[in-house]
Amino acid sequence: MKEKGFWDGARAAMPTVFGYLSIGLAFGIVAAKAGVSPLETALMSIMVYSGSGQFALAALILSKAPLASIAMTVFLINLRHFLMNLHTSTVFPTASLGQQVLIGTFMTDESYGVMLGENLQNKNILPKWMYGNNFAGYLTWITATVLGCVLGGLIPNPDAFGIDFALIAMFVAIFASQLEGMVRTVKLPKIAWILGAVLLSYLVLAIFISGSLAVLMATLIGCTVGVMIDD
Amino acid sequence: MIDTYILAAIIVSALVTWIPRIFPYILVRFAKLPDKVVQFLGYLPITIIFALILSSIFTVEVGSLPRLNWLETIAVLPTFLVISKSKNVMLAVVTGIICIAFLRLVF
Numbered sequence: 001m002k003e004k005g006f007w008d009g010a011r012a013a014m015p016t017v018f019g020y021l022s023i024g025l026a027f028g029i030v031a032a033k034a035g036v037s038p039l040e041t042a043l044m045s046i047m048v049y050s051g052s053g054q055f056a057l058a059a060l061i062l063s064k065a066p067l068a069s070i071a072m073t074v075f076l077i078n079l080r081h082f083l084m085n086l087h088t089s090t091v092f093p094t095a096s097l098g099q100q101v102l103i104g105t106f107m108t109d110e111s112y113g114v115m116l117g118e119n120l121q122n123k124n125i126l127p128k129w130m131y132g133n134n135f136a137g138y139l140t141w142i143t144a145t146v147l148g149c150v151l152g153g154l155i156p157n158p159d160a161f162g163i164d165f166a167l168i169a170m171f172v173a174i175f176a177s178q179l180e181g182m183v184r185t186v187k188l189p190k191i192a193w194i195l196g197a198v199l200l201s202y203l204v205l206a207i208f209i210s211g212s213l214a215v216l217m218a219t220l221i222g223c224t225v226g227v228m229i230d231d
Numbered sequence: 232m233i234d235t236y237i238l239a240a241i242i243v244s245a246l247v248t249w250i251p252r253i254f255p256y257i258l259v260r261f262a263k264l265p266d267k268v269v270q271f272l273g274y275l276p277i278t279i280i281f282a283l284i285l286s287s288i289f290t291v292e293v294g295s296l297p298r299l300n301w302l303e304t305i306a307v308l309p310t311f312l313v314i315s316k317s318k319n320v321m322l323a324v325v326t327g328i329i330c331i332a333f334l335r336l337v338f
């Protein structure tokens with residue numbers, strides 16, 4: 001089999017590109033409304049590169065929040081990256097630290113998801129495939145957010161066309177393939193317990209803490225339930 | 232023109248986002264992951280993807296009960312069916328987009 005390189009990775013990121021176009025445009029519009037200039041939006045997308053983090057950041061900038069609370073909020077929103085990258089370190093165990101840092105710096109929920117899908121059939125993903133997967137999303141995000149900020153109120157709400165659903169659809173597709181892979185090694189009732197734990201804890205936690213923290217905590221609880229049933 | 236406050240906010244946010252992204256790779260060079268942690272991480276893909284789907288089909292706000300976004304939830308079903316039958320991610324994504332666009336048009 002021919003090895004999969006940079007452009008194969010970029011092609012695999014197609015659904016991400018669709019999703020980021022729409023969410024990125026939406027973010028650009030929000031940024032413009034929060035008084036963030038196109039140049040600042042570009043800088044933000046280049047340096048922070050996190051959808052949920054940037055939406056929160058724009059809101060915090062608008063309310064002139066102190067830097068310490070900005071730091072804390074964005075940190076907590078993006079803390080799930082720690083878990084995803086800890087897992088990703090086991091997918092690229094032989095890569096050099098430089099290659100791993102390059103992967104981790106540009107990996108998002110979506111490119112992590114695309115990698116999980118690939119990993120089901122391909123146990124030897126090359127770092128360059130992952131770079132392609134990551135950079136397709138990165139370039140799209142920067143372009144779309146700046147475009148959204150420049151165009152501001154001129155373009156209609158991008159959500160109306162349903163393109164924003166691309167990311168949800170992609171997560172659903174990734175979920176289906178993960179589920180299929182897991183059913184081969186884990187008994188169904190156990191999977192049901194784990195997913196039930198995630199669902200219940202997300203719904204209960206979201207009443208008390210922010211959505212992104214609820215995602216993080218529900219994930220931790222789900223994994224813990226999985227490990228506990230193993231014993 | 233770049234506002235100093237906005238610039239500082241961007242730099243601070245970039246740092247707190249980047250460190251959790253790269254720290255795991257440094258961590259695993261100093262300590263081998265315990266078996267329990269590896270086992271724990273084995274459940275991460277399915278749980279985190281599931282939690283991210285939940286966060287996209289529920290609207291949440293601190294202090295109030297989560298609200299289900301009906302249209303998105305309904306559109307998830309054909310998406311799931313198409314991916315299960317075809318194994319084609321792009322086809323599933325396009326199906327989902329067409330479904331949600333139709334649903335939003337009608338409701």
